[in-house]
Amino acid sequence: MAGKMQQFVRLERSMPVKRAPEQRTQDFEEVYSDYHLEAAAAQAARCSQCGVPFCQQGCPLQNNIPDWLKLAAEGRLEEAWQVSSATNNMPEICGRICPQDKLCEGICTVEQSGHGTVTIGAVEKYITDTAWEEGWVKPIVPPRERKQSAGIIGAGPGGLAAAEQLRRKGYQVTVYDAYDRGGGLLVYGIPGFKLEKPVVERRIKRLEDSGITFKFNTRVGEDVSLQALRKTHDTVLIATGVYKAKDLKCPGADAEGVLAALDYLTASNRKSFGDDVPAFDDGTLNAEGKRVVVIGGGDTAMDCVRTAVRQGAKSVTCLYRRDRANMPGSPREVANAEEEGVVFEWLASPEVILVTKAGKVKAVRAALMRLGEPDASGRQSPIKSGDTIDVKVDLVIKALGFDPEDLPDLFNEPALTVNRWGAVRVDYATMETSLTGVYAAGDIVRGASLVVWAIKDGRDAAASMHQAMKAATRAAKVAAE
Incomplete structure (x- = not known):
């Protein structure tokens, strides 16, 4: 077992074994196998233990990565898990789905020196999976119970992180969610080959065992009002996430066979739970035997193309209006998709959806693009070249991103202010909204983003909620004296 650090000069970077494409495309199980103890320790020992750890700076949660890598290298896994979970409510989930190649691993000093990045995500996953297997992860037992309560709207990563942090302080916590299961996009938006659902389910079970109450199938604004929640808690x-699909703005976009990415992914994930999904069974939300085109270049688009492959699509093509270098999705996911047979049409932007006389899609006509000057995001702007291509298709999936729902209208609360994109405005120092005592976190604040950012926002909001409730308790005591 490794004992010394800085082994990057001696040991090559080695990821856990990745299943062969012809094997993994036959199911929805995770792509990577697990490390064994010796391999995890050896890879952790490649860390250079930087005086200024860039990996930590690149992590939204500021995880103490060098510390738990050293502990893992020494075989002190329970201590490694304690350090890892001190700053992250879901280390094994982040280890699976974070784009480490764009965050911690992307700026790893060892990577910059040309020796190949430390496999931070894989070791993080291994540490916490081991903690679950060994029984180290237990229900939360607060040092004391408090009478005050917090209501959390949304059981996605931001809401779950906040719920855990508040329960640790002894508050009574109730989580309200429109879905029938907890997890939000973790269970319905992310396919099993990236995140197997029992990994999320055990997190929910632990929170339930910790005394957190979940009220599923509960839509705030319909089944219960925001005003009622403010009186109750x-x-x-507010940690609802963003679910409204951005529209495809071209003729034929409303044709039969044009789907929103989340509808498609949710149907697939529900089937994995054994749910009854009529729209999947009748073929509407099923890619089997079809020529599929996915429009978009983010991680959701990669989830869609790789899901279509596993459903037995006849062909799968991804259209993206920029080139590979300007793609917003994880390069690792793009590489996985290519290995699995997905065809990428770079610099191609849908111009019209061609339909049959019966109104069904039959082809996508895409304008070929060239790249101009960088836009506000720093990526080069796509410009039409004048040429087009036609891609025959039976199913078109829109993966163009998500917009917030109109929460002031949905919640019947016009005093809840939003920005021009519809995201909830907050004071970033406290995460409090325009409504006193109402906070917001995650995608509903920052727009569609990463799970790790939602966790950070949830933790920050919970800290402010704690301070506000603690101040209210003190004020009540003073008033009673």
Whole structure:
């Protein structure tokens, strides 16, 4: 077992074994196998233990990565898990789905020196999976119970992180979610080959065992009002995420066979749970035997193309209006998709969806693009070249991103202010909204983003909610004296 650090000069970077494409495309199980103890320790020992750890700076949660890598290298896995979980409510989930190649691993000093990055995500996953297997992860037992309560709208990563942090302080926590299961996009938006659902389910079970109440199939604004939640709870957190699909703006976009990415992914994930999904069974949300085109270049688009492959699509093509270098999705996911047979049409932007006389899609006509000057995001702007291509298709999936729902209208709360994109405005120092005692976190604040950012926002909001409830308790005591 490795004992010394800085082994990057001696040991090559080695990821856990990745299943062969012809094997993994036959199911929805995770692509990578697990490390064994010796391999995890050896890879952790490649860390250079930088005086200024860039990996930590690149992590939204500021995880103490060098510390738990050293502990893992020494075989002190329970201590490694304690350090890892001190700053992250879901280390094994982040280890699976974070784009480490764009965050911690992307700026790893060892990577910059040309020796190949430390496999931070894989070791993180291994540490916490081991903690679950060994029984180290237990329900939360607060040092004392408090009478005050918090209501959390949304059981996605931001809401779950906040719920855990508040329960640790002894508050009574109730989580309201429109879905029938907890997890949000973790269970319905992310396919099993990236995140197997039992990994999320055990997190929910632990929170339930910790005394957190979940009220599923509950839509705020319909089944219960925001005003009622504010009266019921001392503080409220809005962590709904963003689910409204951005529209495809071209003729034929409303044709039969044009789907929103989340509808498609949710149907696939529900089937994995054994749910009854009529729209999947009748072929509407099923890619089997079809020529599929996915429009978009983010991680959701990669989830869609790789899901279509596993459903037995006849062919799968991804259209993206920029080139590979300007793609917003994880390069690792793009590489996985290519290995699995997905065809990428770079610099191609849909111009019209061609339909049959019966109104069904038959082809996508795409304008070929060239890249101009960088836009506000720093990526080069696509410009039409004048040429087009036609791609025959039976199913078109829109993966163009998500917009917030109109929460002031949905919640019947016009005093809840939003920005021009519809995201909830907050004071970033406290995460409090325009409504006193109401906070917001995650995608509903920052727009569609990463799970790790939602966790950070949830933790930050929970800290502010704690301070507000603690101040209210002190004020009540003073008033009673």
